[in-house]
Amino acid sequence: MNYQVDSFAVGNRLLEPERRSVQSRTDRANSLTCGHRACRGCGEALGARYAVDAAMRASGGQLIVANATGCLEVFSTPFPESAWRPPWIHSLFGNAPAVASGIAAALKAKGRDDVRVLGQGGDGGTVDIGFGCLSGMFERGDDVLYVCYDNQAYMNTGVQRSGATPAAARTANTKPIGGHQGAEFGQGKDLPRIAMAHEIPYVATATVAEPRDLERKVERAMELRGARYLHVFVPCPLGWGSEPRDTIRVARLAKETGLFPVFEAERGELTGVSKIRRRAPVEEYLRTQQRFAHLFGDPPNRDAIARIQAIADRNIRRYGLLDGARDRASELDSGGGGSKSDAKEEGRP
Amino acid sequence: MLRQVEGSAAVAETVARCRPEVVCAYPISPQTHIVEGLSDLVRDGTLAPCEYVTVESEFAALSVCIGASAAGARAYTATASQGLLFMAEALYNASGLGLPIVMTVTNRAIGAPINIWNDHSDAMSQRDCGWVQLYAADNQEAVDLHMQAFRIAERLSLPVMVCMDGFVLTHAYERIDVPSAEQVDAFLPPFEPRQVLDPAAPVTIGALVGPEAFAEVRYLSHARQMQALEAIPDVADEFARVFDRPSGGLVHGYRADDAETVVVALGSVLGTIEEAVDAMREEGVRIGALAVKSFRPFPARTVRAALRRAKRVVVLERALAPGAGGVLSSDVRVALKEAPLDVHTVVAGLGGRPIGGESLRRLFADAGAGRLEPLTFLDLDRERVEAELGATALNGGSGTTVGSGA
Numbered sequence: 058m059n060y061q062v063d064s065f066a067v068g069n070r071l072l073e074p075e076r077r078s079v080q081s082r083t084d085r086a087n088s089l090t091c092g093h094r095a096c097r098g099c100g101e102a103l104g105a106r107y108a109v110d111a112a113m114r115a116s117g118g119q120l121i122v123a124n125a126t127g128c129l130e131v132f133s134t135p136f137p138e139s140a141w142r143p144p145w146i147h148s149l150f151g152n153a154p155a156v157a158s159g160i161a162a163a164l165k166a167k168g169r170d171d172v173r174v175l176g177q178g179g180d181g182g183t184v185d186i187g188f189g190c191l192s193g194m195f196e197r198g199d200d201v202l203y204v205c206y207d208n209q210a211y212m213n214t215g216v217q218r219s220g221a222t223p224a225a226a227r228t229a230n231t232k233p234i235g236g237h238q239g240a241e242f243g244q245g246k247d248l249p250r251i252a253m254a255h256e257i258p259y260v261a262t263a264t265v266a267e268p269r270d271l272e273r274k275v276e277r278a279m280e281l282r283g284a285r286y287l288h289v290f291v292p293c294p295l296g297w298g299s300e301p302r303d304t305i306r307v308a309r310l311a312k313e314t315g316l317f318p319v320f321e322a323e324r325g326e327l328t329g330v331s332k333i334r335r336r337a338p339v340e341e342y343l344r345t346q347q348r349f350a351h352l353f354g355d356p357p358n359r360d361a362i363a364r365i366q367a368i369a370d371r372n373i374r375r376y377g378l379l380d381g382a383r384d385r386a387s388e389l390d391s392g393g394g395g396s397k398s399d400a401k402e403e404g405r406p
Numbered sequence: 407m408l409r410q411v412e413g414s415a416a417v418a419e420t421v422a423r424c425r426p427e428v429v430c431a432y433p434i435s436p437q438t439h440i441v442e443g444l445s446d447l448v449r450d451g452t453l454a455p456c457e458y459v460t461v462e463s464e465f466a467a468l469s470v471c472i473g474a475s476a477a478g479a480r481a482y483t484a485t486a487s488q489g490l491l492f493m494a495e496a497l498y499n500a501s502g503l504g505l506p507i508v509m510t511v512t513n514r515a516i517g518a519p520i521n522i523w524n525d526h527s528d529a530m531s532q533r534d535c536g537w538v539q540l541y542a543a544d545n546q547e548a549v550d551l552h553m554q555a556f557r558i559a560e561r562l563s564l565p566v567m568v569c570m571d572g573f574v575l576t577h578a579y580e581r582i583d584v585p586s587a588e589q590v591d592a593f594l595p596p597f598e599p600r601q602v603l604d605p606a607a608p609v610t611i612g613a614l615v616g617p618e619a620f621a622e623v624r625y626l627s628h629a630r631q632m633q634a635l636e637a638i639p640d641v642a643d644e645f646a647r648v649f650d651r652p653s654g655g656l657v658h659g660y661r662a663d664d665a666e667t668v669v670v671a672l673g674s675v676l677g678t679i680e681e682a683v684d685a686m687r688e689e690g691v692r693i694g695a696l697a698v699k700s701f702r703p704f705p706a707r708t709v710r711a712a713l714r715r716a717k718r719v720v721v722l723e724r725a726l727a728p729g730a731g732g733v734l735s736s737d738v739r740v741a742l743k744e745a746p747l748d749v750h751t752v753v754a755g756l757g758g759r760p761i762g763g764e765s766l767r768r769l770f771a772d773a774g775a776g777r778l779e780p781l782t783f784l785d786l787d788r789e790r791v792e793a794e795l796g797a798t799a800l801n802g803g804s805g806t807t808v809g810s811g812a
Contacts, residue, residue, distance in 0.1 A: 121603045130612075131614055136613040139610035141608075142608060143608055144608040144611075145608070145610045145611070146473070147611070151465070152465060152496060156470070160473040162457035163428055163457075163477035163478060166456055166474075167455070168455070189463055189466065190465070190469065199459075
């Protein structure tokens with residue numbers, strides 16, 4: 058397998074039609090269609106397109122979408138235009154899961170079990186302000202697939218820290234000034250694991266670098282009923298200071314370093330892990346983004362880099378991400394972190 | 407059929423007969439008996455099809471109703487006090503999206519200091535959220551207004567609050583004519599949503615609106631409220647035809663036509679006011695009362711017409727706008743702007759303080775004799791507040807701190 062053909066390719070019309078990705082099919086829904094106002098290289102636009110198209114396909118086009126406030130809502134629905142082809146509602150920042158629950162309740166009362174519901178939002182709308190509604194949706198088992206597009210900060214308001222912002226990242230309110238090194242270590246929350254603790258039918262993570270994996274997870278989620286959660290890693294070139302052309306590369310590195318573990322779980326039990334294919338040291342990932350540039354000054358902040366490497370290492374151990382993979386990080390490792398790091402283990406991916 | 411029944415139970419039964427398809431609520435006193443009653447009716451199959459959703463907050467409760475209503479279901483919730491405030495963001499959203507949700511507000515004070523008893527601070531605080539606000543004077547009217555609320559909401563595609571006084575009405579047992587399913591069905595047709603999330607005809611609801619169209623959208627909100635000034639009496643007239651009793655409408659006058667002093671108020675205190683009016687009429691005092699049934703939209707023209715022969719108006723308010731005074735009386739003053747009338751604001755019954763007939767008669771006598779200030783607090787313990795104001799001046803302490811050891 059490689060990135061050009063087979064399971065990692067988006068397009069690939071060399072494959073038999075039934076083996077093609079949803080995105081490469083001529084009958085894809087184009088749920089988030091052309092004309093929207095996302096930035097160049099926007100990972101969220103890509104993730105939403107992949108996820109909603111896959112859900113549209115899985116539901117036979119019988120889908121209703123509830124969207125939280127945020128970039129995705131703003132860039133897709135400037136009145137009187139809309140880039141959404143499925144029926145779509147935006148209510149508030151913090152209530153998308155509850156609005157989705159309400160739609161599901163209405164459909165249940167009307168006996169419309171053919172129509173499915175997808176809630177979606179960014180990390181701020183999901184892990185922070187919408188968290189209460191999301192947890193309520195989970196524990197009640199409402200028949201909703203909720204998708205979080207995680208770009209690790211409040212991008213729509215100008216890149217402020219969220220509960221999903223990683224340690225050491227520079228945001229508008231975690232600047233590396235006054236002796237600080239970006240966002241604090243030891244903070245933040247791991248929503249996929251919190252979702253698993255609700256023992257809902259399905260929890261999965263994915264990145265926009267592997268659309269086939271993402272599509273397959275949406276399909277699996279749509280085979281099930283009840284509350285389901287998909288957490289998609291979506292780079293934000295504007296907020297992260299990465300090159301728009303690097304969105305896929307950055308997302309791939311997040312997975313290949315172990316910083317963003319890609320897995321799936323059913324009823325609280327891990328059922329599958331996407332192995333690291335060619336392990337990369339976290340430094341390779343961090344260097345793609347200006348939000349970590351302060352770590353690579355003169356002299357570089359070896360301690361912070363080692364602590365980030367320790368987070369990746371812990372994820373690799375926790376999820377068994379490396380079994381059978383080429384360990385490029387160890388090959389390249391020369392004291393810049395890796396398993397030899399003595400930094401204390403950090404509590405989040 | 408007339409039955410001796412608790413107000414909350416009667417409202418629950420009536421709401422159930424309005425056939426909501428989604429009921430969603432978070433518990434808060436004194437709303438609980440209503441939604442517990444609905445929960446029972448869903449569980450035993452009396453109310454079906456209906457989804458009863460138990461949520462983690464009032465914000466979620468109204469948000470579930472927003473989703474349900476947008477998906478074409480008749481949706482109902484109930485709350486009070488802090489719960490209504492916790493909903494605030496979603497209240498504006500529901501009206502902005504034009505979703506005809508019906509909600510009971512079992513009026514209760516807002517803290518701090520925390521207080522579970524009745525006044526109108528909660529609903530008043532959401533005066534401008536774009537919902538219709540109807541106030542029940544007694545439990546029969548509370549029952550009747552719920553049926554009317556669904557009609558009004560669905561006719562205008564606008565959410566409606568039915569305000570009933572917490573405990574005073576919700577927990578009171580009265581003889582109430584609880585409508586039968588056949589009666590409600592004859593009055594309330596099935597819900598036909600104006601806009602619905604439907605894969606067969608996809609729409610985008612809740613788009614971002616910029617400066618080029620925002621004012622127009624807000625104007626339409628106002629226009630819909632103004633349309634409610636016609637819809638509310640229409641629906642009340644139709645209700646009277648079907649149920650053979652008057653209920654609801656914009657205002658209700660009581661011995662007010664030839665009155666020199668008219669007392670204006672909202673909600674259950676009207677009963678006490680009417681008793682005081684009767685007692686003073688027997689003494690030859692020309693006094694009457696005007697119940698405002700629809701606080702939003704505010705029926706300014708109707709209020710002005712009803713007060714045109716009065717010499718003075720006493721607005722009895724169960725709410726306070728600190729730093730300004732009355733809430734309802736501001737609207738009454740605007741409605742009467744060209745009339746040469748004295749308008750007095752009386753703040754009364756805050757946090758469940760009983761409003762006694764004797765206090766009212768004394769108050770109204772003072773008004774008739776020209777002894778009433780523009781702003782009065784009924785039965786205020788002057789000594790206590792003066793002492794506290796003195797203490798605050800000395801040490802800057804809070805008026806609600808207990809056991810500070812000062």
